[in-house]
Amino acid sequence: MLLLRDPGIDHLLRRATFGASPSELRAFSDLSLDEAVDRLVNYEQFPDDVDNHINQPGYVGVTTRGQFSPNTVINDARQRWLFRMVHSRRPLEEKMTLFWHNHFATAYSKVAGQTSGSVATRHMAAKPSEDPGGVTGQIELLRKYALGNFRDLLLEIAKDVAMLYWLDGRTNVKGKPQENFARELMELFTMGVQYYQEADVYAGARVFTGWNIRFVRLANDPMGTNAYYEFLYNAGQHDTDPKAFSFPIFPDGNQTIPARAASAGMQDGIDLINAVARHPETARRLARKLYGFFVSEIQPAPDSFVETIAGVYLQNNFEMKPVVRAVLLSPEFSDPSSYFARYSWPSEFVVRAIKEVGWNGFSVDSALSPLANMGQQLFEPPDVAGWDLGPTWFSTAGMLARMNFAATLTTNQRFNLRNSSRLYGQTASGLLAHFLDRFTPSDYDTAPRQDLVDYLTASGPWTGSDAQVLVKAAGLAHLIVGSSEYQFA
Amino acid sequence: MNVTRREFVRGGVAAFTVGFAAPEFLSELALAQGSTSRTLVVLYLGGGNDSLSMLVPYTDSFYYSRRPTIAIPAGSVLQVGSDKSGKPLGLNPRLVGMHAIFNAGQMAVIQRTGYQNSSRSHFTGTDIWSTALPNAPQTTGWLGRYLDLLPSPVDPLVGWSTVRETPHALRGRLTAVPSIQNPATYGFSSPNTGAEAALERTFALKISSHVPVERPHLAFVNGTAQAALATLDRVVPVAQYAPTVTYPNNGLGQALKAIAGALVKGIGTKVFWVQTGGYDTHSTQGVNFQNGAYTNLMGILDGGLAAFYSDLKNQSLLDQTLIVQFSEFGRRITENGSSGTDHGAAGLMFAIGGKVNGGIYGTAASLNPDPSNPTLENNGGDVRFEMDFRSVYARVIDNWLGADSRQILNADFRQPGLSFI
Structure with a gap:
């Protein structure tokens, strides 16, 4: 039978989750929009137990080469994250983790190039409970703060080992300041390029002098097999002179961080992070970014939306949960003109396709190369500005990679597709109606819809035989998932 | 950036689809639009190239005093003579192949290229170099605007990006440039085989044609x-190209090999992008x-370009090919505490090709940190531009691509003395 769908809830699930499998859809079927948003936002009520299901029947597979090692092997970390996106009971947590991964875009390869593959994977992706040194990988930090306090997240990011490698903060010392982190903190992580001066970058670099790292070897580990790095405030390398900025640092409007003893100098960085977190342009920039992420990429964010959401951010002491809640309950979000107004990111496309086409017998490992071809290798953003979003995903190679992933998935699922659509396959139009309901692409105009019907009967009249359904169900699923209409969420 | 992309979509894409050629005309179009004409290869060095390590002012004592750990000794550089101010210069010691091209008179180096109020942001900087419009860095790219001027309908392989995304410089209002990283994997797969697989491809093309x-x-x-489906079959022979030299097995080397293949097979592409x-x-x-970061970068650059140059020479295609290189900014003169360099201002560009008038163009900066030094900016911190990068573009547009630079760059940047091509 066809599922009863509420277009508003469908829209919410495409945006605030990675799409819904039929059983997940049922959990939302009796909820109002407010209730559904609450269920998604207050995800702490659901246990974070998804990783326990890795390698269990009934779930999408992972491919192990020897031991599955998501804390030390980056491709396994990528598989674990895709597994979580498919099956987590806290899908908005994963969605926001992805948002922050793009916002604080850090690439594994640079960290690995300066350490090693396993040390870099630990600092990118290790769960502290599973790491011999209790290392928290950057993605675990982002997950912990997925809907947490943005100011606190900024502070943790400034001390994050992967970030200290990525933007060279580990080498930022007195007398020879390193500008990389201070620049991107203001340009990309908070206010944006128009709202600071070059001199602010130079002062900001001095603020973070001494925010370095140290090597840690555990007592019971003489060979250093489990050695890692941790943040170190190196007072001896901190520039203690005052630092003047072009924008207020303190609530009273004072623009200068005062001279401080080296031992107290870490407060400089905290002062600057407080200042950029409360800067009104940071609030507006986050509002615009969230608009693009959750609401629409084909209409600009209305000023009223930006001001409202920026206000929620500032009034709630930089807590992101009320901010995201307000975005999802905004009239702009619910307006039907926002439906399918987002270009799906490759990871969103892949996960939604897996959830809608099926996963029994499929391994997320088979999605890793296609994702790279589509332009989104997880843990490997192209640069610190993150991925180029929207239409930029859709180069010819990117689109071809999507069509070909649809082929890979439907090839793998062809028997499952035949079995699950036998009932509807008595007529060609029945099969098409079933798939359009199950895959939720944006509407096809009359002409391409007719093409889909014609495809089913192009090689002979419809009989509904098992052999025909086997071929055509896979072919039709391939055409739908590979079509432009399916690339929007 | 998002607003612009949105505007790009709203303002541009509808027109783009209408202006697009139907696949059956493509091979004729490729022929008509000139498989024998000139080709431009734009090479982008991503991240902000430290031009002082590429073209070394080895007699400037401030070069050594300001870079105590990362200056290249005078005895190591590959000498290229002096610029017109009489300053002796040398190439990075790793650029052996490019040095030979320089000595053959087919490489031009244009010093101190940049623009007023140089952005130190990678992203704004790249946008400015891509659009050639510092005051409107979010509009179409300069190469996209060139492609938009070609008579419609346009062959979709008129441009070719060897990276996954279509770079900003190639984004036009009417023209969609395909991104083809690896011709060998640029294909269409299907869950079925034989006639059923062919049928899926036919219908994929049909469904997207509306x-x-x-x-x-x-x-x-x-x-x-x-564009993807229409170009698939024409890219197949490029994957089968057997070069006359061995290309390095890295991204740049393989991208240049694909370009050489496209040139030899006469695909008709006018503008390639490689980075x-x-x-x-x-x-x-x-x-x-030996294995330092910048040394390795120079090794990758030199290995790729030397192979490409030799291959094109062997194929008699050098005279119809022009390679032009840029980066989003140069780097700070004084090294930082990490034996590295932060974001600076002016950099250098170079051009390689059979028709290039080789040599050193422009004058090197004095690296004297005195704030009144007119060749520097930012209190003596960074190299100040001498040649507007748009003058280089103008020369390429007017003298190589055969279009009118004033129309594409919205102003007259022509410099008669800048005669590298």
Whole structure:
């Protein structure tokens, strides 16, 4: 039978989750929009137990080469994250983790190039409970703060080992300041390029002098097999002179961080992070970014939306949960003109396709190369500005990679597709109606819809035989998932 | 940046799909639009190239005093003579192949290229170099505007990006440039085989051929699907190209090999885009180490270009090919505490090709940190531009691509003395 769908809830699930499998859809079927948003936002009520299901029947597979090692092997970390996106009971947590991964875009390869593959994977992706040194990988930090306090997240990011490698903060010392982190903190992580001066970058670099790292070897580990790095405030390398900025640092409007003893100098960085977190342009920039992420990429964010959401951010002491809640309950979000107004990111496309086409017998490992071809290798953003979003995903190679992933998935699922659509396959139009309901692409105009019907009967009249359904169900699923209409969420 | 992309979509993509050629005309178009004409290869060094480590002012004592750990000794550089101010210069010791091209008179180096109020942001900087419009860095790219001027309908392989995304410089209002990283994997797969697989491809092409009403974003993605499907068969022979030399097995080397293949097979592409990254050398720049970061970058660059140059020479295609290189900014003169360099201002460009008038153009900066030094800016911190990069573009547009630079660059940047091509 066809599922009863509420277009508003469908829209919410495409945006605030990675799409819904039929059983997940049922959990939302009796909820109002407010209730559904609450269920998604207050995800702490659901246990974070998804990783326990890795390698269990009934779930999408992972491919192990020897031991599955998501804390030390980056491709396994990528598989674990895709597994979580498919099956987590806290899908908005994963969605926001992805948002922050793009916002604080850090690439594994640079960290690995300066350490090693396993040390870099630990600092990118290790769960502290599973790491011999209790290392928290950057993605675990982002997950912990997925809907947490943005100011606190900024502070943790400034001390994050992967970030200290990525933007060279580990080498930022007195007398020879390193500008990389201070620049991107203001340009990309908070206010944006128009709202600071070059001199602010130079002062900001001095603020973070001494925010370095140290090597840690555990007592019971003489060979250093489990050695890692941790943040170190190196007072001896901190520039203690005052630092003047072009924008207020303190609530009273004072623009200068005062001279401080080296031992107290870490407060400089905290002062600057407080200042950029409360800067009104940071609030507006986050509002615009969230608009693009959750609401629409084909209409600009209305000023009223930006001001409202920026206000929620500032009034709630930089807590992101009320901010995201307000975005999802905004009239702009619910307006039907926002439906399918987002270009799906490759990871969103892949996960939604897996959830809608099926996963029994499929391994997320088979999605890793296609994702790279589509332009989104997880843990490997192209640069610190993150991925180029929207239409930029859709180069010819990117689109071809999507069509070909649809082929890979439907090839793998062809028997499952035949079995699950036998009932509807008595007529060609029945099969098409079933798939359009199950895959939720944006509407096809009359002409391409007719093409889909014609495809089913192009090689002979419809009989509904098992052999025909086997071929055509896979072919039709391939055409739908590979079509432009399916690339929007 | 998002606003612009949105505007790009709203303003551009509807028109784009309409102007797109139907696949059956493509081979004739390729022929008509000139498989024998000139080709431009744009090479982007991503991250902000430290031009002082590429073209070394080895007699400037401030070069050594300001870079105590990352200056290249005078005795190591590959000498290229002096510029017109009489300053002796030398190439990075790793650029052996490019030095030979220089000595053959087919490489021009244009010093101190940049623009007023140079952005130190990678992203704004790249946008400015891509659009050639510093005051409107979010509009179409300069090469996209060139392609838009070609008579419609345009062959979709008129441009070719060897990176996954279509670079900003190639984004036009009417023209969608395909991104073909690896011709060998540029194919269409299917869950079925034989006639059923062919049928799926036919219908994929058909489904994406319609122009959706009032959904320009959907039309844009349809256009991309059309471009992909229409170009597949023509890219197949490029994958089978057997070069006359061995290309390095890295991204740049393989991209240049694909370009050579496309040239030899007469695909008709006018503008290729190739890039190589890692130039954001904030720390341990390692110019004097065998496996130092910058040394490796120079090795990748030199290996790729030397192979490409030899291959084209062997194929008698050098005279119809022009390679032009840029990066989003140069780097700070004084090294930082991490034996690296932070973001600076002016950099250098170079051009290679059979028709290039080789040599050193422009004058090197004095690296004297005196704030009144007119060749520097930012209190003596960074190299100040001498040659507007748009003058280089203008020369390429007027003298190589055969278009009118004033129309594409919105102003007259022509410099008669800048006669590298």
